[in-house]
Amino acid sequence: MKSNKFYKLLVAMLLVLTLALVACGSDDEGDAEGTDDTSKSEENGEDDGEDTEEPVDKGEEILSQFQYDPSNTGEPIEGGHLTFGLVDDDPFEGTLNFNFYSGAPDAEVLNWFDESLLSVDGDFLYDQEGAATWEHDDSGKVFTLTIRDEVNWHDGEPVTAEDWEFAHEVIGHEDYTGPRFDETLRNVEGIEEYNKGEADDISGIEVIDDKTLEITYKEATPSLLAGGIWSYALPKHIFGDMEVADMDSSDEVRKNPIGIGPYKVETIVPGESVTYTKNEDYWRGEPALDEVTLKVIATSSVSQAISTGEVDIVNDFPADQYPDNEDLSNVEFLAAYDNYFSYLGFKLGEWDFDEGHVVENRDTPLQDKALRQAMAMAIDGDIIGEQFYHGLRWEANSIIDPGHRLYHDPTWEGYEYDPDAAIALLEEAGYERGDDDFFTDLDGNEMSFNFIAQAGGEVAEPLAELQIQMWEAIGVNVELYNDKLYQFNDFYDRVGNGDEEDDPNVDIFGGAWSTGSDVDPSGLYGKNVRFNFARWDNEESQDLLQAALSEEAFDLDFRKEAYKDWHDLMVEEVPVFPLNFGLEIVPVNKRVVGYSLDPDSDLFRYDIGVTEEEPQVD
Amino acid sequence: MWKFTIRRMLIVIPQIILLSVLVFVLAKMMPGDALTGQLDPDASQESIDNIREKLGWNDPWYQQYGNWVVDLSKGDLGQSFTYKMPVTELIGQRLKNTVWLSLFSVILIYVISVPLGIISGRYNDSILDHAITGYTYLGFATPLFIFALVMLWVFGYHFGWFPTSGSVAPGMEPGSLEYVMSRFKHLLLPSISLALIGVVGTVQYLRSEIIDTKQKDFITTARAKGASESRVYNRHILRNSLLPIAAFFGYEVVNLISGTIFVEMIYGYPGMGQLFLEVIQLRDYSVVTSLVLLYGIAAVVGTLLSDITLSIVDPRIRIK
Numbered sequence A: 001m002k003s004n005k006f007y008k009l010l011v012a013m014l015l016v017l018t019l020a021l022v023a024c025g026s027d028d029e030g031d032a033e034g035t036d037d038t039s040k041s042e043e044n045g046e047d048d049g050e051d052t053e054e055p056v057d058k059g060e061e062i063l064s065q066f067q068y069d070p071s072n073t074g075e076p077i078e079g080g081h082l083t084f085g086l087v088d089d090d091p092f093e094g095t096l097n098f099n100f101y102s103g104a105p106d107a108e109v110l111n112w113f114d115e116s117l118l119s120v121d122g123d124f125l126y127d128q129e130g131a132a133t134w135e136h137d138d139s140g141k142v143f144t145l146t147i148r149d150e151v152n153w154h155d156g157e158p159v160t161a162e163d164w165e166f167a168h169e170v171i172g173h174e175d176y177t178g179p180r181f182d183e184t185l186r187n188v189e190g191i192e193e194y195n196k197g198e199a200d201d202i203s204g205i206e207v208i209d210d211k212t213l214e215i216t217y218k219e220a221t222p223s224l225l226a227g228g229i230w231s232y233a234l235p236k237h238i239f240g241d242m243e244v245a246d247m248d249s250s251d252e253v254r255k256n257p258i259g260i261g262p263y264k265v266e267t268i269v270p271g272e273s274v275t276y277t278k279n280e281d282y283w284r285g286e287p288a289l290d291e292v293t294l295k296v297i298a299t300s301s302v303s304q305a306i307s308t309g310e311v312d313i314v315n316d317f318p319a320d321q322y323p324d325n326e327d328l329s330n331v332e333f334l335a336a337y338d339n340y341f342s343y344l345g346f347k348l349g350e351w352d353f354d355e356g357h358v359v360e361n362r363d364t365p366l367q368d369k370a371l372r373q374a375m376a377m378a379i380d381g382d383i384i385g386e387q388f389y390h391g392l393r394w395e396a397n398s399i400i401d402p403g404h405r406l407y408h409d410p411t412w413e414g415y416e417y418d419p420d421a422a423i424a425l426l427e428e429a430g431y432e433r434g435d436d437d438f439f440t441d442l443d444g445n446e447m448s449f450n451f452i453a454q455a456g457g458e459v460a461e462p463l464a465e466l467q468i469q470m471w472e473a474i475g476v477n478v479e480l481y482n483d484k485l486y487q488f489n490d491f492y493d494r495v496g497n498g499d500e501e502d503d504p505n506v507d508i509f510g511g512a513w514s515t516g517s518d519v520d521p522s523g524l525y526g527k528n529v530r531f532n533f534a535r536w537d538n539e540e541s542q543d544l545l546q547a548a549l550s551e552e553a554f555d556l557d558f559r560k561e562a563y564k565d566w567h568d569l570m571v572e573e574v575p576v577f578p579l580n581f582g583l584e585i586v587p588v589n590k591r592v593v594g595y596s597l598d599p600d601s602d603l604f605r606y607d608i609g610v611t612e613e614e615p616q617v618d
Numbered sequence B: 001m002w003k004f005t006i007r008r009m010l011i012v013i014p015q016i017i018l019l020s021v022l023v024f025v026l027a028k029m030m031p032g033d034a035l036t037g038q039l040d041p042d043a044s045q046e047s048i049d050n051i052r053e054k055l056g057w058n059d060p061w062y063q064q065y066g067n068w069v070v071d072l073s074k075g076d077l078g079q080s081f082t083y084k085m086p087v088t089e090l091i092g093q094r095l096k097n098t099v100w101l102s103l104f105s106v107i108l109i110y111v112i113s114v115p116l117g118i119i120s121g122r123y124n125d126s127i128l129d130h131a132i133t134g135y136t137y138l139g140f141a142t143p144l145f146i147f148a149l150v151m152l153w154v155f156g157y158h159f160g161w162f163p164t165s166g167s168v169a170p171g172m173e174p175g176s177l178e179y180v181m182s183r184f185k186h187l188l189l190p191s192i193s194l195a196l197i198g199v200v201g202t203v204q205y206l207r208s209e210i211i212d213t214k215q216k217d218f219i220t221t222a223r224a225k226g227a228s229e230s231r232v233y234n235r236h237i238l239r240n241s242l243l244p245i246a247a248f249f250g251y252e253v254v255n256l257i258s259g260t261i262f263v264e265m266i267y268g269y270p271g272m273g274q275l276f277l278e279v280i281q282l283r284d285y286s287v288v289t290s291l292v293l294l295y296g297i298a299a300v301v302g303t304l305l306s307d308i309t310l311s312i313v314d315p316r317i318r319i320k
Helices: A002-025 A036-042 A058-063 A104-111 A161-171 A191-195 A299-307 A319-325 A369-377 A381-389 A419-428 A460-473 A488-497 A539-547 A556-573 B002-029 B045-054 B061-073 B087-122 B127-141 B144-158 B177-214 B217-224 B229-247 B249-266 B272-282 B285-313
Strands: A080-087 A132-136 A142-147 A205-209 A212-216 A263-269 A273-278 A289-297 A331-337 A340-346 A350-352 A357-359 A393-395 A448-452 A477-480 A508-514 A576-589
Touching: A058 A331, A058 A393, A058 A576, A080 A104, A080 A299, A104 A289, A142 A161, A161 A205, A161 A212, A263 A289, A289 A299, A299 A319, A319 A331, A319 A576, A340 A369, A369 A419, A369 A556, A381 A393, A381 A460, A381 A576, A448 A460, A448 A488, A460 A477, A488 A508, A539 A556, A556 A576, B002 B061, B002 B285, B087 B127, B087 B177, B087 B229, B087 B249, B087 B272, B087 B285, B127 B177, B144 B177, B144 B249, B177 B229, B177 B249, B217 B229, B229 B249, B229 B285, B249 B272, B249 B285, B272 B285
Parallel strands: A080 A289, A448 A477, A448 A508
Antiparallel strands: A132 A142, A142 A212, A205 A212, A263 A273, A273 A289, A331 A576, A340 A508, A340 A576, A350 A357, A393 A576
């Protein structure tokens, strides 16, 4: 029981940290605004020319068992009060400003009272529905951003272009310790010089007038339109006189946070709960609720909290609790594609700390791609999804996840589960079985691999065992590294995100990523990135990923083609292979309206309302 | 007496220094640091390296330890990497909750255990005594974290009598009566869980102490002098039996400290114990080391307290 509790904590941790990725890319989850030019994205076929028979899309089939929107379509009542459950085994950190926060739980708290100035559509591309509108010049490098006149801070002061510029200046400041000064912001012209103290201001940012800002970027890439603009302002009239180093711990961030969102913070019990009241002055219009209460709910208490009506919605529902709760009479389970994929990867090289890039130099039988291909064929992602995730996950065909509808294509071929073909492939490649019936390497020596797996949840261990058995079934000897699962930090320390070298004994690793708003995977598979845990160095991949970010790639078909080619290359080379896609599941009390998981929904957070005074109870 | 106390206190100093070195080295030996878990492909390696360098995480451990001790002597426990606030402030926030929880539990423990122990000792071998000792055996055998979970399920969820997480209901005005009551209500179930398991030791001590004292010659003398039964128990037996219990107060506090870690986790009660487990996961070193040190000091001081009281109560200990 003790260890059980401990695992739950780990799961939560995992969630926090993986979710942080999403939070980094685009913070407008859930309420993203949709436009109609996206509907065409579901189909394709012209690319690969095989339009004979529409194969069943497993993901779509699973998703179709759920709805995006609550069935309740009543009118919200006046003066409603909603309780939002933030599922987390730990208190939220309380850095309540988009410019400084780092944890995903804080983002959940923030989303109720602050929002991005730019809104995104169902494909995570900026549209014109946000508090500011945008346009770019022909070069695609110069963006003119115009803040709407009616957008005010909670204290009544208007949001100005200077506030927006100020946010850039703070994040780019050398004393800034938050995590936001990332590749995206470094793309602003002159910000590096400003960061190093060589310039007094950022040359690429110009305030045209009170409401208009012009930002010049170093490179024009399609990523700019998918979360590539820093879209949160920082009120200069409040933070203007503060030292940058003191900002994130100031009362204006922790105790009396300010934003532009539909609700204002009323009280905060640090780490536990927040109450909000309606922001009558909200620029989109009057929010539907009078009050919102956010409280932290431990993972082990979620199902109780939703069945008793203690909370109306939660931000995240643990999939393993779903089967026991799906019949609750007072809530409805909604679902959408999770921006997520899990994967298994092969360690092919190491990280060169001096040069800052991967070196594919490992002396291992895994260098033979036939072996990697066979091992990918040996794993049955659908069985894993059914056995361990109650059918809410399924075999992934690609690293481009279904949440990115413009690019994901269910017809792309990945590795179907086919152990016989895997064995045939190995035999064809010249592998022979040794005395113990396992394949030996090409020189006839015994061959076995260390598989490092992450602890987390009750399924982690049987899952790792099953994967090992699946490899055993094709005659490849894989052992659980040191016969144990590794706790989150330890795992990534060994796999390759530590401050020292990767663990040289790790051959195979399994992990998962939450994907951000931009589909670009070069942050995970590029040559110069630490997160290329496989340490895979491939020029063609570099070229394709670069092409997909070039100016040419503003043409959607071009970009899609590039990703298709890259996908084919990944299937051929298999430095890593995708394992599962999944669904995000949200239980919603039946009195809630105006809420939607539909990426194309035109509902915003201020639309969320309730149709009854009290929550329904099971 | 004073000699003993001073000598005992002097031993504490190297204990704490040793503890701090151990704590620091062990914390640094944990795989990964606070940045290992930040898996954000957008974050540039350069800025991560910069942060590591700026925060001195690349320095050798003795140098880091030195800096830490120097800061510590100024009362500065450093900055929490995850919470972005001074560790002293962060711990201060949580300490308050834990202190209330512990204090209330201690009170409950004595309120429950003293009468039980007296009854059990006075009427030993009666059915009542058997029931009470039965309970204490059961209590010894039940792990706190299981018991707390059961209590949470029964009284928190099944009957719904108590809140199931947090330290106060959302939206209360701090300082108002409503606020205080809400805090009290949130405190009740965790501390009852702690107390019901925590009492067993004290009940048994007290019981055997009383049974022991009952057979002493001076009790027979008191009875022979014609003292009433209640006078014998209240004046003679109880007074003598309670002394060791008082002396164990310090150890009781030490026990509570480890107990609160479980209970806070289970009840989602934001105290130091919950913080402790969290920052270990996140490798927020500055908080981890400060907390371990704090726990360590509490334990050392707790035993010190017990030893001193014991020496006051029992002069034999002083002579060595």
